Every structure is written in structure tokens, then in C-alpha cells.
Amino acid sequence: MKKLWNFIKNCLKRILPPTVHIFHREVQDIQAAMAAREANLSLQIGEVKNELRMQADRLELERRKQETVQGQRLDRLAKLFESANRENLRLFFDAREERRAMDERYAQLAGEMEKLRENQAALEKKLSDAEKRLAEGQSAAEIMRAEENVKLFSSVESVRRAAEEGVRYASESVWAQVFNQTIENSSWLKDKTFSPGRWAVGYAYLYVMYRVLNEIKPKRILELGLGQSTRMIAQYAAAHEDVEHYVVEHDPAWIEFFCRDYSLSPATKIVQLDWDFVPFREADAVRVYKDFGKTFSGEKFDFISIDAPLGGDMKEYARIDVLQLLPDCLADDFVIMMDDINRIAEKRTVERMKEALTENGVPFANGWYWGNKSVTILTSPNNRFLTSL
Numbered sequence: 001m002k003k004l005w006n007f008i009k010n011c012l013k014r015i016l017p018p019t020v021h022i023f024h025r026e027v028q029d030i031q032a033a034m035a036a037r038e039a040n041l042s043l044q045i046g047e048v049k050n051e052l053r054m055q056a057d058r059l060e061l062e063r064r065k066q067e068t069v070q071g072q073r074l075d076r077l078a079k080l081f082e083s084a085n086r087e088n089l090r091l092f093f094d095a096r097e098e099r100r101a102m103d104e105r106y107a108q109l110a111g112e113m114e115k116l117r118e119n120q121a122a123l124e125k126k127l128s129d130a131e132k133r134l135a136e137g138q139s140a141a142e143i144m145r146a147e148e149n150v151k152l153f154s155s156v157e158s159v160r161r162a163a164e165e166g167v168r169y170a171s172e173s174v175w176a177q178v179f180n181q182t183i184e185n186s187s188w189l190k191d192k193t194f195s196p197g198r199w200a201v202g203y204a205y206l207y208v209m210y211r212v213l214n215e216i217k218p219k220r221i222l223e224l225g226l227g228q229s230t231r232m233i234a235q236y237a238a239a240h241e242d243v244e245h246y247v248v249e250h251d252p253a254w255i256e257f258f259c260r261d262y263s264l265s266p267a268t269k270i271v272q273l274d275w276d277f278v279p280f281r282e283a284d285a286v287r288v289y290k291d292f293g294k295t296f297s298g299e300k301f302d303f304i305s306i307d308a309p310l311g312g313d314m315k316e317y318a319r320i321d322v323l324q325l326l327p328d329c330l331a332d333d334f335v336i337m338m339d340d341i342n343r344i345a346e347k348r349t350v351e352r353m354k355e356a357l358t359e360n361g362v363p364f365a366n367g368w369y370w371g372n373k374s375v376t377i378l379t380s381p382n383n384r385f386l387t388s389l
Helices: 002-015 018-135 140-183 203-216 228-239 252-261 344-359 381-388
Strands: 220-224 244-249 268-272 275-280 283-289 301-306 330-339 365-370 374-379
Touching: 140 203, 203 228, 203 301, 203 330, 203 365, 203 374, 203 381, 220 228, 228 244, 228 268, 252 268, 330 344, 330 381, 344 374, 365 381, 374 381
Parallel strands: 220 244, 220 301, 244 268, 301 330
Antiparallel strands: 275 283, 330 374, 365 374
16 A cells, blocks of 8 residues: 555656645645644643642642641640640639638638737736736736736737738739739730739739730720839730720829830820828828819729829728719729728728719629738629639
8 A cells, every 4th residue: 555655656746747846845844843843842741741740749748748747736736725724724723722721711810810809808907907906905926927918919919910921922922823824825915024012013913903904805994003003004005906094193203214114005194193182081181192083074984993092101091082983983894903902991992982882873793802912803793703713
């Protein structure tokens, strides 16, 4: 067949004119070029396919590696979270048990103190009687015994006070641990350097206040006293939208020093009000912020923190400023915290605050916490959980 085809082509070459032969050669050249190009394209396509296949293999390998790494990372995070959660639960239950034990010990010490006071009264009466008998010429030995009893009572009273102080320090240590564990992974509390104690609020106050800010998320905050609590509230106000934070302070020098050391956002405004003294009920002079009622008249707040003005030298009442505004200054959902209610003046002020709320038909829940110092909290009923953290 092939020989026949070659024979026909040779015959055609002889018969056909030269132009046709040339055209035929050009067609063959074109066909050869197209075949070469097609072969080249096939080769290039094969190379591209191989490159794409290699890239796909590399991407698939990388994806699997990333999935493995991410899976391992998620496993580690899950284990860390589970471990931290277990530790937090352990700390919570330990702190609760510690607090229950300290409450029982405190109640026991209070009972013992009451008995000691009764004994002191009895001993003082005996001493007084002995002095009378001495004046009447009776034995001095009995008076000496009475004096020894009084000294013994004083010694027991010193031991009781030392024991109570030890319990308070132990409680403060527990609150410090609970507070530091709680704020460790806070999304908004970045500066965790606090210096609690002495005139500043303690760890119990800082812990409860953090829970209020983090879980209640108040929008309008009034703070009496510039200090450690300000360092926390100011960070909260800076990190959340539509928060207004007012801090009342009497000392311009302290304001300047604080602001030089700590940068405040526009959400925090310091209101400088001088101290003044006013009569209140049976007290002739109670320290207050001058024009406090006028400054904040008509304002409403959902969180009020009270650690000023200075109340340590007040006998009957202390820190009565907010009483001028209750209950009109409170939002429907509110929280009030006051420090130093282990002192009688602050404690009596809290009782007047509770009376004001009750007389005006404002329902509330009340709780207290104690470490080195005692803290009280008054809150609307929907936030009752804050009274037993």
C-alpha cells in the first residue's frame, strides 16, 4: 500500500505543474512546524503540570504540617486552660474554706472578747470595791489580788488583739492570691502593679472591684479618693466605650504627682474639691468634700467607690458625702463599695445609707469582705451575687 502511494505521488509530481509542487512543499513545511510547535507545547504543558503537581504536593505537605502544629498548639492551650481552670477552682474553694474558718474564728474571738469585757467590768468593780474597803481600813492583800486580775485581763486582751490581727493578715494573704490569679489573663487590665494596704485599699477591695468592673461593666463611675483603685478603674474606662469615670480628690499636689506617674485617658476626669467640715446628726463636725452635692447634683451613677475623704480621725461618722445624693444619684442597676468599715465612723455611715435606701423604697443587697481592712458592698438585687464572691 505504501509503495502504491509513493508511486502515485511520483506520478503526480511529474504531471502537476511546479507551482503546485511548491505549494505542496509549503504545506508540508507548515504541517512540520505545527507538529514541532505542538510537540513543544505538549512538553511545556507537561512541565507546567509537573510544577503544579509539585507545588500542590508542597502546599498539601505544608497544610498538613500547619494542621499538626495548630492541633498541637490547641491541645496545649486546652491543657493549659483546663489546668488553670482546675487551679482557679481549687483556689476558689480553698479561699472559701479559709474564709469560713476565719469567720468562725472571728466569731469565736468576738465571743471571747465579750466575755473578757464582762470579766474586765467585774474586775474593775472588784477593784473599786477593794479600794473602798482599803479606805475603810480593810486588807490591802485583796486589793493587790484585784490589781493582778486587771493586769491579767490586759494581757489576755493583748493576746486576743494579736490573734485577731493574725487572722486578718492571713485573710489578706488569701485575697492577694485570689486577686492575682483572677487578673492574670485579663483582657483590659494590662498594668497589674498595685500597692495595696495602709491608706490605700486592700486586696479584698481590689478583687471585688475587679469583678464589678469585669462582669457588671458599669458606664458611669464615681470614685471618692485618688489612688490604687483609680489605677484599675482608669484602665477599665480607657478600654471600654462610652464609660465616664469621675475621681474626687482634695490634694492638688497628690493629683499632680499621680498624673505625672500614671497616664489617664480622656474617659477619666479628676475633680478637685477641698475638704470642709459640717455637722451631721449628733456629730458636731464631719469631714466632707466642699460643694460635693452641688457638683454632682442631678447625676446618676451605676458604680460608686468610696475610700475618701480621710476618716480615721472621725468619731461618730465619716465619708457621708454620698448620703447627700441618695437615692437620686443611683442608676436602676447600681453598686456602692466602701472601704474601712471596720472603723465605727464608716460603719455608722453605711447604716445611714441603708436607712436612706429603705426609706425611699429602693431594694438592695448588702455584703461585706475583710482582710487587713473591712469592705462593704450595697447593690441592686439583680447583682446580689457580688455580696458573696
